[in-house]
Amino acid sequence: MTDSALTDVPSRGETAEGPPAAQPTAPYLDAITAYGFRGSTRFHVPGHKGGAGADSGLRNALGERALELDVPQDIEGIDVGPSPTPYERAEQLAADAYRAAHAWFLTNGATQGNHALCLALAGPGSCVVLQRNSHASLIDGLVLSGGQANFVAPEYDAERGIAHGVTPETLATALAETPHATAAFIVSPTYYGMAADVEACAEVAHAAGAALIVDNAWGAHFGFHPSLPRSPLQLGADAIIASTHKIVGSLTQSAMLMVAESDRLDAGAIARAVRLLRSTSPSALLMASLDAARRQLAVHGEALLERTIAAAAHAREAIDAVPGCTVIGDGLVGEPGIAGWDPLRIVIDVRATGCTGYEVAAALRASYDIYVELATHATLVLVLGLGQPVEPLERLAHDFAETVKRMWRPGEAPLLARPAGAFEHETVVPPRDAFLGAGEAVAVEDAVGRVSCESIAGYPPGVPALLPGERVTAEVVAYLRELTAAGARLHGAADPTFATVRVLVDER
Ligand SMILES: Cc1ncc(COP(=O)(O)O)c(C=O)c1O
Numbered sequence: 001m002t003d004s005a006l007t008d009v010p011s012r013g014e015t016a017e018g019p020p021a022a023q024p025t026a027p028y029l030d031a032i033t034a035y036g037f038r039g040s041t042r043f044h045v046p047g048h049k050g051g052a053g054a055d056s057g058l059r060n061a062l063g064e065r066a067l068e069l070d071v072p073q074d075i076e077g078i079d080v081g082p083s084p085t086p087y088e089r090a091e092q093l094a095a096d097a098y099r100a101a102h103a104w105f106l107t108n109g110a111t112q113g114n115h116a117l118c119l120a121l122a123g124p125g126s127c128v129v130l131q132r133n134s135h136a137s138l139i140d141g142l143v144l145s146g147g148q149a150n151f152v153a154p155e156y157d158a159e160r161g162i163a164h165g166v167t168p169e170t171l172a173t174a175l176a177e178t179p180h181a182t183a184a185f186i187v188s189p190t191y192y193g194m195a196a197d198v199e200a201c202a203e204v205a206h207a208a209g210a211a212l213i214v215d216n217a218w219g220a221h222f223g224f225h226p227s228l229p230r231s232p233l234q235l236g237a238d239a240i241i242a243s244t245h246k247i248v249g250s251l252t253q254s255a256m257l258m259v260a261e262s263d264r265l266d267a268g269a270i271a272r273a274v275r276l277l278r279s280t281s282p283s284a285l286l287m288a289s290l291d292a293a294r295r296q297l298a299v300h301g302e303a304l305l306e307r308t309i310a311a312a313a314h315a316r317e318a319i320d321a322v323p324g325c326t327v328i329g330d331g332l333v334g335e336p337g338i339a340g341w342d343p344l345r346i347v348i349d350v351r352a353t354g355c356t357g358y359e360v361a362a363a364l365r366a367s368y369d370i371y372v373e374l375a376t377h378a379t380l381v382l383v384l385g386l387g388q389p390v391e392p393l394e395r396l397a398h399d400f401a402e403t404v405k406r407m408w409r410p411g412e413a414p415l416l417a418r419p420a421g422a423f424e425h426e427t428v429v430p431p432r433d434a435f436l437g438a439g440e441a442v443a444v445e446d447a448v449g450r451v452s453c454e455s456i457a458g459y460p461p462g463v464p465a466l467l468p469g470e471r472v473t474a475e476v477v478a479y480l481r482e483l484t485a486a487g488a489r490l491h492g493a494a495d496p497t498f499a500t501v502r503v504l505v506d507e508r
Contacts, residue, residue, distance in 0.1 A: 022089075022093060022096075023093060023096070023097060023294075023295060023298040023299055024295065024299050025093070025295070026090070026288075026291045026292050026294075026295045027086035027087075027089040027090050027093070027291070028078070028086045028087050028089070028090035028287060028288055028291040029090075029288040029291045029292050029295075030086065031077060031078040031085075031086035031087075032069050032071055032078055032284050032288050033069065033288075034077070035071055035075060035077065035078060036050070036065075036068040036069040036071060037065075037068060044072055044075075045072050045281070046070060046072065048067060048070070050067055050068045050070070051064045051066075051067030051068055051070075054067055066285065069284060069285060069288065070283070070284060070285055071284045072281055072284070073280065073281060073282060073284075078284075087287070090105070090287070090290070090291040090294075091103050091104065091105055093291070093294060093295075093298075094256055094258070094290065094291075094294045095258060097294055097297065097298040098223070098231055098233055098240075098242075098258050099231070099233055099234060099260075100233050100240075100258035100259060100260060101259055101260055101261040101262075101267065102258065102259050102267050102270075102271075103256050103257070103258045104116075104256065104257045104258075104270075104271070104274045105254070105256060105282075105286075105287045105290045105291075106241075106254065106255040106256060106257055106274070106278075107253060107254060107278070107279065107282040107283050107286045107287065108253065108277070108278075108279075109137075109243060109245070109253050109254075109255050110135075110137070110215070110217040110241040110242065110243035110255040110257075111135075111137040111140075111255075112255070112257075112274070112277050112278070113241035113255060113256070113257035113274075114135065114137040114138045114140075114141050114215065114241055115137060115140065115141040115144055115273075115277050116141075116257060116270055116273035116274045116276075116277055117141065117183075117185070117213055117239060117241070117257070117270065117273070118138065118141025118142050118144060118145040118147060119141065119144060119145045119273035119276065119277070120265070120266065120269040120270040120272070120273045121147075121182050121183040121211065121213070121265060121269075122141070122142060122145045122146075122147025122148075122149075122182070122183070123145055123146065123147060124145070124146030124147065124432075125146070125147075125148075126147045126148070126180070126182060127147065127148045127149065127150055127178050127180065127181060128147055128148075128149055128150075128178075128181050128182060128183045128184065128185060128210075129149070129150050129151075129152055129171065129174045129175055129178050129181050129183070129184040129185065129210065130142075130149035130150070130151055130152065130184075130185045131151070131152055131154055131165075131166050131185060131186045131187050131215075132151040132152065132153050132154060132425075133154045133163040133187065133190075134185060134187055134215060134464075135187070135215060135217065136455050136457045136464050136491060136492055138185060138215070139431055139455045139464055139467050139468070140455065142430070142431040142432065143431045143432045143435040143436075143455075143468060144432075145432070146430065146432045147430075147432075148427075148430045148431070149427075149431075150174055150177055150178040150181070151174075151425070151427075152166050152170055152171055152173075152174035152184075152186075153166070153170060154166050154187075154190075154337055155167060155335070155336045155337030155338070159378075160328075160349055160351075160378045160379060161376060161377060161378050161379075162190075162192055162376075162378075162379065163190065164190060164192075164194045164196075164332075164335070164336070164337035164338050165186065165187065165188055165189075165190060165194060165195065165196025165197070165337040165338060165339070166186050166196060166201065166337060167196075167197070167336050167337055168197055168200035168201050168203070168204045171184060171186065171201050171204050171205065172204045172207075172208070175204065175205065175208035175210060176208070181208065181210045182210060182211065182264075182265075183205075183210050183211040183212070183213050183238075183264075183265070184201070184204075184205045184208075184210050184211070184212055184213065185213045185215065186198075186201055186212070186213070186214055186215070187214075187215045188214050188215070188216060188219065188229075188232060189216075189218050189219045189222075189229070189340075189341070189342050189345075190218070191218065191374060191381060192328075192345065192347050192379075192381060193218070193329065193341050193342035193343075193344070193345030193347060193381075194332065194337070194338045194340075194341055194342075195219070195222070195229040195338070195339055195340035195341060195342065196337060196338075196339055197339035198212070198214055198229075198232045198235040198236065198237055198339070199235040199236055200339075202235060202236030202237055202238075203236065206236070206264070209264075210264070211238035211239065211262065211264035211265045212232075212236065212237045212238055213237065213238065213239045213240070214232035214237040214239070214240045214241075215240075215241055216231070216232050216237075216240040216241060216242050217241055217242065217243035217246060217255070218243065218246055218247065218342070219231070219232070219242070219247075219342065220242035220243060220244045220246065220247060220248040220256070220297075221247050221248055221297065221301065221305065221344065221386055222342075224297055224298075224301035224302060224305060225301065225302050225305035225306065225309065226302075227305075227309055227343060228305065228340075228342065228343070229339070229340035229341075229342070233258060233260050237260065238259060238260050238262040238264050238265050239257070239258065239259040239260065239262075239265060239270070240257075240258050241255065241256070241257050241258075242255060242256045242257075242258065243255045244256055244290055244293050244294075245289075246383070247344055247383065247384070247385055247386060248293050248296075248297050248385075248386050249293045249296065249297075249385055249386050249387060250286070250289040250290045250292070250293035251285060251286050251289040253283075253286055254286040254287065254289050254290045254293075255290075256290060257270070257274065296386070296387070297386065300387075301386060304386050304387045305344075305386060307387075307388075307390065308344060308384055308385070308386065308387070308388040308390075309343045309344070311388065311390040311393045311394070312343050312344065312346060312384055312388075312393065313343070314393070314394070314397075315346060315393045315394070315396050315397055316329070316346055318396075318397030318401075319346065319348055319396070319397055319400055319401075322397075322400060322401045322404050323352075323353075323404070323408070324350065324351075324352040324353030324354070324404060324408060324410060325348050325349070325350055325352070325353065325400070325404060326348070326349040326352070327346060327347065327348055327349075328347050328348075328349055328379075329341045329342075329343065329345070329346075329347060330343075344383065344384040344385075344386075344388075345381060345382070345383060345384070346381070346382040346384070347379055347380075347381050347382075348379060348380045348381075348382075348400075349378055349379055350378065350379065350380060350404070351378050352410060353404050353407065353408055353409070353410065354408065354409035354410045354411055355404075355407050355408075355409065356375075356376075356377050356378075356486065357375040357376045357377060357378060357379050357380045358375045358376075358377070358486050358487050358488075359407065360375070360380055360403065360404065360407065361375035361380055362487075363403045363406070363407055364399065364400070364403050367399070367402070367403055367406075368399040368403070370396070370399060377486065382396075425466075425467070425470045425471070425473070425476075426470060426471040427467070427469050427470055428451045428469055428470065428471055429451060429469045429504070430469055431455075431467060431468045431469045432468075433469065434451060434452065434453050434468035434469035434470075434504060435453055435454075435455075435468040435469075437453065437504050437505075437506070438504070438505045438506065439453035439502045439503060439504055439505060440502065440503065440505050441494065441495065441500040441501070441502050442500060442501065442503055443499065443500055444472075444477050444480075444481070444498060444499065444500060444501050445477070447472045447477065447501045447503050448472050448473065448474050448477060449471065449472065450471070450472055450503035450504065451469065451470070451471055451472070451503055451504040452466050452467065452468055452469070452470050452471075452472050452501065452502070452503055452504075453468055453502040453503060453504055454466065454468060454492055454493060454494060454501060454502050455467050455468055455492040456480060456490055456491070456492050456493045456498075456501070457490070457491045457492055458480070458483040458488040458489070458490060458491070464492070465479055465480055465483075466480070466501075472501065472503065480498050481498060484497065484498045
């Protein structure tokens with residue numbers, strides 16, 4: 001078990017002497033490699049038999065080695081045998097790297113972690129405090145668990161249409177309104193890389209007798225370089241999810257759930273929930289990639305981050321000099337809801353070019369084959385990786401400047417999509433009752449005043465604008481229509497064109 005003290009831990013994922021012992025090993029990766037390549041006769045699943053029986057197109061696409069490593073659960077020497085097995089050791093090493101008490105490898109993304117946390121902490125009839133711009137997976141978790149949420153509004157930059165973190169003060173107010181809340185769920189960092197004051201939020205939550213759960217999906221690298229915010233677990237959070245694939249470099253769909261040594265939550269209940277939500281055939285490739293990514297982060301993370309942060313700073317400076325473009329980030333630290341920022345995000349406010357972020361993103365694609373993480377009306381968000389190749393970053397400023405020069409039409413500042421006050425919603429029934437209740441699809445213009453069965457979020461950023469159980473308002477309809485017209489994808493909507501929306505039959 002790891003050192004559970006939440007204070008006096010080094011600010012990086014290491015001890016005072018260097019990376020914690022054994023971090024340079026990757027026991028699960030090594031175990032599946034040993035099995036995969038030794039030529040064992042496989043009379044078990046999967047049916048492609050290490051690739052020999054696979055379609056030749058798939059073999060060419062993935063390569064034989066990947067198929068040889070696609071091994072199932074319950075193989076002696078990997079996850080069966082004397083404890084700790086390589087699998088158990090790999091999860092423990094992940095916990096050690098983050099100074100957590102327990103870590104679980106997830107093969108259905110951080111989404112699975114949010115679902116598990118809701119099942120464990122927000123059972124039927126209970127009410128938790130939840131940041132309103134949380135990822136859709138937390139609302140879906142409440143649909144699964146039967147819990148309810150008292151929403152806490154994030155700070156909102158109405159000019160740019162960007163939601164930030166919650167402040168400790170608003171969190172305290174929401175907790176005071178929710179006296180039996182077992183947990184408060186906050187997001188840090190946001191899609192835009194802004195980190196909340198997790199330490200103060202933890203104090204507030206703990207004073208109210210609630211666990212602080214941090215959706216750290218975008219911050220799996222936090223705590224591994226002195227210029228980055230510390231990991232929420234080092235700041236008093238009781239549990240975090242980390243979408244390891246997003247920035248740290250494991251394979252897409254792999255993630256981790258981690259808990260601190262805490263009497264505010266039941267690690268056994270979380271383990272049961274993770275098992276319930278897990279396939280009996282989790283992908284060994286995904287889990288091996290988590291083991292490897294953890295090793296790389298714990299051992300080489302600081303050096304890799306040093307290089308990436310320096311290259312990002314140059315790119316940021318050059319883009320900031322492009323007429324009409326302003327790079328935002330560290331300058332916002334200290335504003336409400338922003339206690340830190342992530343230099344692995346390049347957030348560009350393009351309003352003064354007269355173009356929308358959607359238009360600039362489309363032009364970058366068309367001219368330079370450059371794909372960004374997120375485009376909104378006002379901004380572009382570029383996400384860098386832990387070991388980001390530097391050369392594309394060096395090219396970026398040139399390509400960006402040329403693109404903007406061709407499109408430049410100042411004076412036509414784009415409209416903002418999300419109206420101020422868009423986080424004020426009336427919850428009529430719990431998310432589970434609305435999602436599972438008798439519903440009907442009606443034209444969106446007829447849905448105003450009715451109760452939504454759907455969770456609808458513009459994706460990216462995956463922040464729900466309408467939740468199951470909430471009354472549909474004219475503002476939300478206008479916002480979602482504007483998003484669809486601008487080319488955003490609506491996640492969770494039964495009708496992705498947003499011509500119709502599903503509402504409860506009985507609640508009017
Ligand atoms: C804040 C946040 N939490 C959770 C998730 C879900 O992560 P995953 O895609 O790994 O399931 C996302 C995905 O974008 C996210 O942005």
